[in-house]
Amino acid sequence: MLKPDNHQRRQNLSKRPENLAPLSGSKSMNAKVESIMHPILRRFLPILLLCGLFIINMAPDAEALTRCGDCQYPVASDALTCPKCLRKLKWPIIPERSRSARVVVRTGSDAFIRHPHARVRQYRDDRNSGDDQIGHIGSWGGPTTLRYLLRFDIPRAFAMAQVDMKGFNVRRALLKLCVADHGQYAGLPIRIYLLTRPFAEGTGIAGVREQDHDGCDWYHSAPLMVWHREGGDYAEKPSIPAILGEDGENETIIDITELIRARFDEYEKTGIWNDPGLLIMRDVSRYGYRGYVTIYSLEASFIGQSVRSPELFIH
Ligand SMILES: [Zn+2]
Numbered sequence: 001m002l003k004p005d006n007h008q009r010r011q012n013l014s015k016r017p018e019n020l021a022p023l024s025g026s027k028s029m030n031a032k033v034e035s036i037m038h039p040i041l042r043r044f045l046p047i048l049l050l051c052g053l054f055i056i057n058m059a060p061d062a063e064a065l066t067r068c069g070d071c072q073y074p075v076a077s078d079a080l081t082c083p084k085c086l087r088k089l090k091w092p093i094i095p096e097r098s099r100s101a102r103v104v105v106r107t108g109s110d111a112f113i114r115h116p117h118a119r120v121r122q123y124r125d126d127r128n129s130g131d132d133q134i135g136h137i138g139s140w141g142g143p144t145t146l147r148y149l150l151r152f153d154i155p156r157a158f159a160m161a162q163v164d165m166k167g168f169n170v171r172r173a174l175l176k177l178c179v180a181d182h183g184q185y186a187g188l189p190i191r192i193y194l195l196t197r198p199f200a201e202g203t204g205i206a207g208v209r210e211q212d213h214d215g216c217d218w219y220h221s222a223p224l225m226v227w228h229r230e231g232g233d234y235a236e237k238p239s240i241p242a243i244l245g246e247d248g249e250n251e252t253i254i255d256i257t258e259l260i261r262a263r264f265d266e267y268e269k270t271g272i273w274n275d276p277g278l279l280i281m282r283d284v285s286r287y288g289y290r291g292y293v294t295i296y297s298l299e300a301s302f303i304g305q306s307v308r309s310p311e312l313f314i315h
Pocket residue numbers: 068069070071072073082083084085086087
């Protein structure tokens with residue numbers, strides 16, 4: 001909406017000095033000047049237009065504000081969810097944006113870990129098989145007993161996309177998680193943190209729970225490596241809240257720009273890419289006891305045309 005106006009103004013501004021030139025006294029002179037100026041203007045018009053577009057594109061996206069339809073809280077026009085009530089902001093452009101990423105990351109390693117209170121004894125599912133296509137995030141026998149560790153191989157994706165990570169400015173990073181089973185409730189409040197210690201994925205076969213598994217679990221980041229803090233070592237800040245599978249949706253897109261930007265900032269400072277991954281668990285600060293949601297892991301394959309495994313879109 002702003003574009004035509006701005007362009008018009010810019011063209012007018014560029015014209016004015018010519019019109020105000022000392023020669024502008026007589027009509028014939030004016031006509032002469034115009035006849036000279038027209039080809040020049042015509043030649044420079046595309047450049048002027050380009051300059052205008054460039055300036056408009058450089059303006060920060062977050063400048064425009066709108067309001068959350070649910071709680072009326074003012075939110076940035078490019079936000080996916082309301083920061084106050086966490087409801088999804090409904091704009092038709094959102095799915096399109098998520099697919100126009102500069103780099104899409106689809107590979108990496110992941111693991112579902114669970115507190116022994118949340119295990120099904122029969123399946124020994126507190127042991128990590130490493131190859132599960134689905135797993136749980138949420139509460140069972142405790143508020144945050146079902147957790148998901150996820151590390152995207154960002155350097156590999158950048159290499160494949162032939163984008164240089166050095167000096168890359170993360171404008172936006174969107175995480176997509178697909179829900180396999182919503183459980184009993186419509187939406188699970190979750191919080192996403194940055195892991196501070198790497199984890200081992202495990203190399204077993206889906207559903208097979210070896211007694212001596214080689215992946216991480218609730219107490220270990222890798223065999224014989226004990227977490228400093230049971231359930232995974234992570235930084236308290238920054239963290240991102242979201243609602244997983246809200247209103248029965250099968251695909252949740254979460255803006256995790258702050259987290260990914262933190263990794264890139266550290267890389268810029270140290271020159272070393274150090275990314276142990278993300279930790280996703282229920283957000284205890286949000287609501288009461290909320291059960292769990294089943295999501296697809298990185299091992300989940302395509303179902304028809306759509307990707308079910310987690311994806312990271314970096315712009
Ligand atoms: Zn709101």
